[in-house]
Amino acid sequence: MAQLRQGILIAIEGIDGSGKSTLARGLSEQLAQLNISTVLTREPGGSPLGKHLRTLLQHPEININPTAEFLLFAADRAQHFTQIIIPALNNKQLVISDRLSDSSLVYQGFGKGVDQQMIRSVNQWAMQGIKPDLTIYLHIDAQTAMERIHARGKALTAFEKEPIEFTQKLIDGFSSLYSPSPKRQAAYPVNMRQENHADPAVVAEKSTMAESSALSEGRAQAMEELRRKEESLLHKNRKDVMMIDGAQSQDKILADVSHKVHAWIKENHYL
Ligand SMILES: Nc1ncnc2c1ncn2[C@@H]1O[C@H](COP(=O)(O)OP(=O)(O)OP(=O)(O)O)[C@@H](O)[C@H]1O
Numbered sequence: 001m002a003q004l005r006q007g008i009l010i011a012i013e014g015i016d017g018s019g020k021s022t023l024a025r026g027l028s029e030q031l032a033q034l035n036i037s038t039v040l041t042r043e044p045g046g047s048p049l050g051k052h053l054r055t056l057l058q059h060p061e062i063n064i065n066p067t068a069e070f071l072l073f074a075a076d077r078a079q080h081f082t083q084i085i086i087p088a089l090n091n092k093q094l095v096i097s098d099r100l101s102d103s104s105l106v107y108q109g110f111g112k113g114v115d116q117q118m119i120r121s122v123n124q125w126a127m128q129g130i131k132p133d134l135t136i137y138l139h140i141d142a143q144t145a146m147e148r149i150h151a152r153g154k155a156l157t158a159f160e161k162e163p164i165e166f167t168q169k170l171i172d173g174f175s176s177l178y179s180p181s182p183k184r185q186a187a188y189p190v191n192m193r194q195e196n197h198a199d200p201a202v203v204a205e206k207s208t209m210a211e212s213s214a215l216s217e218g219r220a221q222a223m224e225e226l227r228r229k230e231e232s233l234l235h236k237n238r239k240d241v242m243m244i245d246g247a248q249s250q251d252k253i254l255a256d257v258s259h260k261v262h263a264w265i266k267e268n269h270y271l
């Protein structure tokens with residue numbers, strides 16, 4: 001398997017039945033064919049603690065207040081990042097997560113009215129400031145998704161039992177997060193890509209160092225430390241989005257996404 005230059009975090013987002021789990025598995029297999037190994041995980045439920053929380057959260061008979069619900073997702077997330085995601089990123093692996101933080105923003109925020117600024121802050125805290133490098137959003141209409149969930153033939157979770165109006169709210173929430181609005185267009189000039197912004201403090205510190213004369217050993221070490229600090233900041237600030245039409249056939253989605261993700265990995269010099 002090829003060795004990546006740094007860890008990569010990819011999130012797959014979308015409403016229930018949009019095809020996230022199917023795509024996550026397929027993408028992992030396709031990347032393995034291209035010699036890139038992946039760590040496949042999910043929220044909720046990526047860690048041993050998370051498996052218990054997932055059962056609680058999806059239980060159709062337990063009435064959970066929206067804030068409590070978000071905090072349970074956040075607890076799952078904190079454990080998931082500490083135990084699974086961060087160690088894998090430190091190990092230069094490619095992590096694919098079936099749902100991540102934006103699902104909370106959309107389900108508990110847009111869907112159930114929990115304060116969105118609070119969700120963003122707690123998410124950031126639980127994720128130790130790390131953001132996904134790439135988010136793949138499967139966009140699909142409520143009716144098609146619901147038909148798929150029913151055809152799947154499994155018992156419905158609490159979220160899958162919500163009325164279609166709730167699902168429509170979620171679709172609107174995801175769209176407002178990922179659609180290139182005029183304001184966002186400026187931030188995502190090419191292919192919805194937000195360029196990395198170097199932290200001004202790091203830039204200032206670096207230029208002061210570059211100006212000073214001979215590069216003593218101590219200084220070289222400090223430069224190396226700054227380079228690493230800058231690299232980790234790049235990781236934290238980066239956010240690319242791929243919007244995919246989830247109503248297409250499974251094969252078409254998989255071929256399209258695999259091709260795009262492979263190109264994105266190469267374009268960002270991760271290989
Ligand atoms: N592109 C597709 N076309 C038709 N059916 C699909 C497609 N992708 C997935 N399915 C089927 O639709 C159902 C839902 O897919 P999947 O479980 O991957 O969705 P999900 O987004 O993970 O849903 P959930 O959020 O409920 O876990 C499954 O039975 C799956 O086999």
Ligand SMILES: [Mg+2]
Nearest residue numbers: 020021022098
């Ligand atoms: Mg799923």
